[in-house]
Amino acid sequence: MNEYSVLIGMIGIVAGFAFAYWAKGKIVSQKLKDAESEGLRLIEDAKRRAETLLKEAKLEAKDRHFKMKSEFDAETRDTRAELKKKEKWLIQKEENIDRKNEQFERREREVSRKEKKMLKKEEEIEHDRLKYNELVEEQKKQLEKICGLTAEQAKELLIRAMENEARYEGAKLIKRIENEAKEEADKKAKNIIATAIQRYAGDFVAERTVSVVQLPSDEMKGRIIGREGRNIRSLEAATGIDLIIDDTPEAVILSGFNPVRREVARISLMRLISDGRIHPARIEDIVKKVGHEVDAVIKEAGEQAAFELGVHGIHHELIKYIGRLKFRTSYAQNVLQHSVEVGFLTGVMAAELGLNQKMARRMGLLHDIGKAIDHEVEGPHALIGSKLAKKFGESPKVVHAVAAHHEDVPPSSVYAFLVQAADGLSGARPGARRELLENYIKRLEELENISNSFRGVANSYAIQAGREIRVIVESGMVSDEEAILLSKDIVKKIEESLTFPGQIKVMVIRETRAVEYANK
Missing domain, CATH: 1.20.5 (Single alpha-helices involved in coiled-coils or other helix-helix interfaces)
Structure with a gap:
């Protein structure tokens, strides 16, 4: 179990x-x-x-x-x-x-x-000259055979006959020539001058002793001055031009007597402002570059002036001095333009007189060359210019014309007088050099007031930019004989009261009018 x-x-x-x-x-x-x-x-x-x-x-x-x-x-x-x-x-x-x-x-x-x-x-002229010489020799031989005289004997007889005839004719012509010369000289001179002026007119620019550079803002003034003024000192040292920075809004003034340096300073400052980098090293670099550019512009301007006038063979250094006149002004007139105009006028007047046009134009172009360096060398610009012309191989005639155009040296050639006349035309005629409108109108009013101050004057009109004044008198108060005396009195008072270049023509006009009306 x-x-x-x-x-x-x-x-x-x-x-x-x-x-x-x-x-x-x-x-x-x-x-x-x-x-x-x-x-x-x-x-x-x-x-x-x-x-x-x-x-x-x-x-x-x-x-x-x-x-x-x-x-x-x-x-x-x-x-x-x-x-x-x-x-x-x-x-x-x-x-x-x-x-x-x-x-x-x-x-x-x-x-x-x-x-x-x-x-x-x-070639044709040379061929004709040779043919002419051959014909002259052949004629001489034929004359010697015909007259039985040698060339020397025939020449002596002709000279005596021509001398007697010339004395006789000369005695008759001298008086007539003197009278005609007085009448024609003034007329011919005016025609030549009028033709010269008509064939050429120049452009001019306003005079500037200072240059003004506009700034984008007033803050730029501080950058131009720099720390402790180092930038402005560098710019003045590099260009040789004074910079004036004052209360003028958005502007810097460049002051200097050398126009070329002033132009270099102006362009350099504008480039520095545009670039924005302003310091001493940059300033020196820009000024150097601009200097080379301005030199090229000067050379080109000189070559262009010589080309316009058809003047060749001028020394290349003299061409540069001519180009420097582009940046120089005299009484508000650009000196290079003035020199070109004087060259044209001198050439035109020389052509009217049958002289060498190219030589005349060369003298006119070079007459003020001394103004290119007159701020560096002491003495009158005419003498300075003549020394420059001589130094660079110009002919004695050109050297003399340059020296004599203001009578620093007495003129001794027709060309010298032509250069003087052309210089006066270009510089003194109305409109060539800038003049204040108020002064111009005041001078015309003074001319009319002087004329109106005389008894019997009804009206007076200053015309042709003050070169002529026409005085209208009342025929009942001023006779023909008194009109002649009145013109002389007005001229005398104008000479005593006014300062003016050239001459003023006074024309007294007296007329008698008979007015009748036919009625039906």
Whole structure:
């Protein structure tokens, strides 16, 4: 019985272990199934989250791509617009250069054609001269055979006969020539001067003893002065020009007697303001570069003036001095323009008198060359200019004309007088040099007031810029003889009361009118 109980107990134990193992397996299997389902759910969640992140990343990438594309398109449009603008500017520049080249080539062809024509004429003249000499020699031989006299004997007889005839004719002509010369000289001189003025008129610029540079703002004044004034000191030292920075709004004044240095300082300061980098090293660099550019402009201006006048063979250093006159003014008249005009006027008057036009133009162009350095060398500019002309190989006639155009040296040639006349025409005629309107009107009023102060004057009119005044008198109060005396009295009072260049013509007009009316 006990064995049976033990067996049953053991079977129960084994059965309990088996059930426990089975139950454990069931539990583990259920946990595995739960874990697997949880893993699948997590995987699904992860997939959904990954897809969401991927879509968001794609959208963000598309947004960034669109934004970058928009920025790129905007930059591309700006760049294309700038390139088109530059391309248009370059095309215009190229067209201008082509046009200038065409003009230069056309002028060059014209000059070449004229040179060929002149050479042909010279050959023809030389051929005619040789033919003329041969004919003269042949005539001499025939005359010697006919008259039985040698050439010397025939010449002596002809000279005596011509001398007697010339004395007789000369005695008759001297008085007539003197009278005609007095009548014609003034008329001819006026015609020559009028023709010269009519054929040329120049452009002039206003005189400047200082230059003004406009500033973008008053803050720029402090940058120009620099720390402890180092910038302004560097600029003044580099250019030799004084900078005046005062209360004038947005402006700096450059003061100096050397016009070339003043121009260099003006351009340098404008470039420094535009660049924005203002310090001593930069100032020296800019001033040096601008100096070279201004030198090139000076040389080009001198060459252009010589080309316009057709004057060749001038020394290259003298050309530079001529170009410097572009930056020099005298009584508000640009000296280079004045010199070119004097050259034209002298050449025109020389042509009217049958003189050498090229020589006359050369003298007119160089007459004020001394003004290029008169602020550096002591003495009258006429004598300074003559020394310069002599130094660079100009002929004695040119040197004399330059020295004598203000009578620092007595004039001894027709050319010297022509240069004097052309200089007076260019400088003293109304309109050539700037004059205040008030002074101009005041002078005309003074002329009319002087004329109206005399008894019997009805009206007076100053005309031709004050070069002539016409006085109308009352015929009942002033006779013909008194009109002559009145003109002399007015002239005397004008000379005593006024200061004026040239001369003033006083014309007294007296007329008697008879008026009747026909009635029906």
